[in-house]
Amino acid sequence: MARPTAPAPSRRRRPRRRGRRILAWLGGLVVLGAVLGVAGFATAYALTDVPDPNELADAQVSTVYYADGTTPMGTFAARNRVNVSIGDVPVPVQRAVLAAEDRSFYENRGVSPTGIARALWNNLQGGSQQGGSTITQQYVKNYYLSADRSYKRKLDEFFIALKIDQQQSKDETLQDYLNTVYFGRDAWGIQAASQAYFGKNVQDLTVSEGALLAAVLKAPSSLDPRKDPEGAAERVDYVLDGMVSEGWLSAADRASAGLPETIEPSNDNEYAGPNGYLLATVRNELESATVGLTEEQIAAGGYKIVTTFDQKAQAAAVEAVQDQLPESRPEGLQVALSAIDPRTGGVTAMYGGADYLARNRNAATQDRAQAxxxxxxxxxxxxxxxxxxxxxxxxxxxxxxxxxxxxxxxxxxxxxxxxxxxxxxxxxxxxxxxxxxxxxxxxxxxxxxxxxxxxxxxxxxxxxxxxxxxxxxxxxxxxxxxxxxxxxxxxxxxxxxxxxxxxxxxxxxxxxxxxxxxxxxxxxxxxxxxxxxxxxxxxxxxxxxxxxxxxxxxxxxxxxxxxxxxxxxxxxxxxxxxxxxxxxxxxxxxxxxxxxxxxxxxxxxxxxxxxxxxxxxxxxxxxxxxxxxxxxxxxxxxxxxxxxxxxxxxxxxxxxxxxxxxxxxxxxxxxxxxxxxxxxxxxxxxxxxxxxxxxxxxxxxxxxxxxxxxxxxxxxxxxxxxxxxxxxxxxxxxxxxxxxxxxx
Missing domain, CATH: 3.40.710.10 (DD-peptidase/beta-lactamase superfamily)
Incomplete structure (x- = not known):
């Protein structure tokens, strides 16, 4: 009887060995990736320079030109800024800002991973461009007051925020932030904002006034209570309620707080005379959906803005009104003149009034009259x-x-x-x-x-x-x-x-x-x-x-x-x-x-x-x-x-x-x-x-x-x-x- 032959070696073990090799290879890649990631992170961290805090307020003037592109008409500039120490800012005002912008400021490391992930997801979904939400990151972002919204910019912002958080105290960061952030009304920094909104120094701000200044930070161009009292009141309530939830404001004090009264916005002397109406019209168009710049970008982005206004035609408009009307005319008489190039749609001249500072309502674009x-x-x-x-x-x-x-x-x-x-x-x-x-x-x-x-x-x-x-x-x-x-x-x-x-x-x-x-x-x-x-x-x-x-x-x-x-x-x-x-x-x-x-x-x-x-x-x-x-x-x-x-x-x-x-x-x-x-x-x-x-x-x-x-x-x-x-x-x-x- 024939002796049975030995069975052939099983081939089932080979795939298992191959699988283990693949896992080991992948594991090696993960380790290598982690090592490289850490090394890359450390390198990027080491190579990132922290700008001097003073540079963060070194905004560039945006200049408006006539249609020739060489003759200046005026400027939009971030000039209104006065530094104060953190000790000059009442504690309730500080806390109002934290309640509005970064309630974990004293606990976080300068960045918000969840905020970055949320912004990245929103951007990938096609939503509006967003960045980190911590005060440290916003402070860093103020250095990049340009239209650049690249991911490299966001990466630089991330590392600078980490470094700043390591190199200076939280109080120093909050102080620098409050001195450089934009509050609207051409006010950069909380001292200028206190004067612009309330006509007083920052030391004298009340809880409600501090809550309003904190509220407008979300949208300085639109949350001014003189523009949108309902929106401003809603945001002030959010800030005050946040202070209560964080234990920074008592229920009794909350009950007596609310939207405070503000003073009338003042205008820079550059808006004096008839040209003030032109600058205001240009600014409105810059902030419109067509162009889409923010107040901060306009005031500090260093833009060259060429308008459609023809210098000769504009001078002719002003002279025609002045020359043809008698010197003695009744108060309240308004004259509106506007001229459009029919081939381009560009406004070549506009007379909206004699002095924008005296009457900031443009007769040509805002008033109405029976036709x-x-x-x-x-x-x-x-x-x-x-x-x-x-x-x-x-x-x-x-x-x-x-x-x-x-x-x-x-x-x-x-x-x-x-x-x-x-x-x-x-x-x-x-x-x-x-x-x-x-x-x-x-x-x-x-x-x-x-x-x-x-x-x-x-x-x-x-x-x-x-x-x-x-x-x-x-x-x-x-x-x-x-x-x-x-x-x-x-x-x-x-x-x-x-x-x-x-x-x-x-x-x-x-x-x-x-x-x-x-x-x-x-x-x-x-x-x-x-x-x-x-x-x-x-x-x-x-x-x-x-x-x-x-x-x-x-x-x-x-x-x-x-x-x-x-x-x-x-x-x-x-x-x-x-x-x-x-x-x-x-x-x-x-x-x-x-x-x-x-x-x-x-x-x-x-x-x-x-x-x-x-x-x-x-x-x-x-x-x-x-x-x-x-x-x-x-x-x-x-x-x-x-x-x-x-x-x-x-x-x-x-x-x-x-x-x-x-x-x-x-x-x-x-x-x-x-x-x-x-x-x-x-x-x-x-x-x-x-x-x-x-x-x-x-x-x-x-x-x-x-x-x-x-x-x-x-x-x-x-x-x-x-x-x-x-x-x-x-x-x-x-x-x-x-x-x-x-x-x-």
Whole structure:
């Protein structure tokens, strides 16, 4: 019997030996990685230098330049800083800061691993860039006041924080932090913040005041109680409650603490004069979502900020206002001028007031005023888009009942049957009210928004009187809309910043504003041609002094509480608004000397003077020829647009009208040489309705064209809902006739 052979050696043991070798190899790698990690950590720690604490406040000045990129306009600088010792800071104030920013400050090692992990996870998930949250890390971060948000920066921050925590006491770190951190209001350090918010030294701060200063650290640009009292109060409560939970504040003291009163923010003298409005506007844009810089970065980042403001144009704006207005003028009179390059959307000039330190509300971007007849071109554009030709005719009779309400022209003057060119030049209310009825008020409103009005513009509604300018836009909104006209239908969002370079000279921002074609070129050519007639023979005839093709529209609101001229050439669009604010904040009738101010008086003179200087040396460009889109409707126009003799006669016949060569020097000391607007906005009962009379959309006061014709003022117009709606607007009659349509 054969002897059994020995079984072959099992192969199952080989994989086990191989597995053990792999584990041993991996274990070696882990050990090696740990050794290398420790070595790398130790090397990085050893090679990281701790900056001198004084360097942490060595912020660089950010400089704002005119459009040429070489002429400084002003600076944003972190100059407001005074060092104090930790002993000068009341203990409750110290604890308020700890409660707000780092409650484990005296226990941690200068860094927060959990905070770093949380920030890293947030960043990887696409959230906002975040860093460590300890006071030591924030103190270190203050040295890197730039736009750099790299992971290397965060790594450097980590090691510097570790070293600082080892090399100096916690009290020293807290002292340096409190002396270098930014509190808003251009205040760096807690002593400067105490003065900026409360007008007192840090030693005299109360618990509530300390809690507010600690609260604003989270968002200095937005948690100032003068900007957001509710947000500030919520954050102060968080700080005070944190102090209670940490045993640093008793329940009784907490019950008596809360949001303290603050003093008004003060402004640096660099904001004095008209240029202060420019700097404030630039700063707002820097902090907007479009650019996204923080207050700290702006004040200490060393940026080169090139604006769109043209130095020559800006000087022209200031000089035009100063030269054209009489030296003696009532307190509360406001003038707003803004100019936009229609091809880029850049604001080339802005007059927001005489002195930002005296009134820090920008008349051009923050105030509102009834637009008057500067609104009428929107209805004209809507009509052209619907195929209603410039040759279409309408009755210029006055008064007319439209939508159940009486509408009258200035002086109740009646025209014959006139086309839209004549109606635009003379701003005939009855024609435009009838035109608005036909195209629909909704279409007029939509056209205004597409041109540049914000959709939430005060008073911008879908009622038939909107054509008379019942909306109250910001003056810059009117300029924006007319810049769209000047660009032949292309809308480009206005802005004031062209580019930004960081402290190292690297370009970090270049303006690329939203831009799109919103109206057909043929429609714009016709609308522009109609608005040229306002300058050539209508209420804005003084603008012929510009000596180059121009188009525009006058505007005067009811009771002459606002007066406008908005106009443009192919290269530049600008508007001038004037309005009077009473001591109680209400708008009042504008009077300079014994005369009422209308759109055809001071506003058009300021506009012309400004444009002449701003465009000096530039080529004379012409507008496209009219296309006469659509089809003419209505009966043929009458041979003359002169008002019916049965109505009030104008103060001057065409032969007596002022020539375009009239200069500002020929005006009287109390205003332009023209006849004051005649009041004709008598209250008239609505047909079929008993009770109190209503104001008509027709108008009182009005534009007085430099051609000698009287322009319509805006009356208070009754809206379709029966309530009073200002029905500003109107225009001055051109050489062809006398009184023009109501409000301009």
């Amino acid at each position: 008057g007849s500067t609104f009428k071109p929107f209805t004209l554009v809507a009509a052209l888009e619907q195929g209603i030709s410039l040759r279409s005719t309408f009755s210029g009779a006055s008064p007319q009942t439209i939508e159940g309400f009486p509408v009258r022209n200035f002086g109740n003057s009646s025209y014959g049957r006139i086309n839209l060119l004549t109606a635009t030049a003379n701003s005939v209310n009855t024609v435009y009210a009838r035109l608005n009825e036909e195209v629909t008020p909704q279409a007029s409103r939509d056209t205004a928004i597409r041109a540049g009005y914000p959709s939430d513009t005060a008073g911008l509604e879908d009622n038939f009187s909107n054509v008379l300018g019942t909306a109250s836009p910001h003056p810059i909104d009117v300029t924006q809309a007319y810049a769209t006209f000047a660009a032949q239908g292309r809308f480009t969002q206005w802005h004031t910043i062209a580019s930004i370079d960081d402290a190292q000279g690297a370009r970090t921002y270049t303006a690329s504003p939203p831009s799109e074609q919103r109206f057909d070129a043929d429609v714009m050519a016709d609308a522009t041609y109609a608005m040229q007639q306002v300058v050539q023979s209508g209420s804005g005839a003084y603008a012929r002094n510009l000596g180059r093709p121009a188009a525009g529209k006058t505007g005067t609101s009811s009771d002459n509480v606002s007066a406008w001229f908005a106009g443009f050439t192919p290269q530049l669009a600008a508007s001038v608004a004037m309005y009077q604010i009473g001591a109680d904040g209400s708008q009042q009738t504008i009077r300079l000397g014994s005369r009422e101010v209308t759109g055809g008086s001071y506003p058009v003179r300021i506009w012309t003077t400004f444009m002449r200087a701003a465009l000096q040396g530039q080529d004379v460009e012409r507008f496209p020829s009219p296309s006469y889109v659509g089809r003419a409707q209505g009966a043929p126009a009458t041979s003359s647009s002169t008002p019916s003799p049965s109505t009030s006669s104008p103060s001057a016949s065409p032969s007596e009208s002022a020539s375009p060569s009239d200069s500002p020097s020929e005006t009287s000391s109390d205003g332009p040489s023209e006849t004051p607007g005649q009041s004709s906005g008598d209250q008239t009962p609505t047909p079929g309705q008993d009770g109190p009379a209503r104001q008509t959309p027709g108008g009182q006061g009005g534009d007085q064209g430099e051609d000698g014709g009287q322009g319509g003022g805006g009356g208070q117009g009754a809206g379709p809902d029966g309530g009073q709606a200002a029905g500003p607007g109107g225009a001055g009659a051109g050489p062809a006739g006398g009184p023009a349509a109501g409000p301009a």
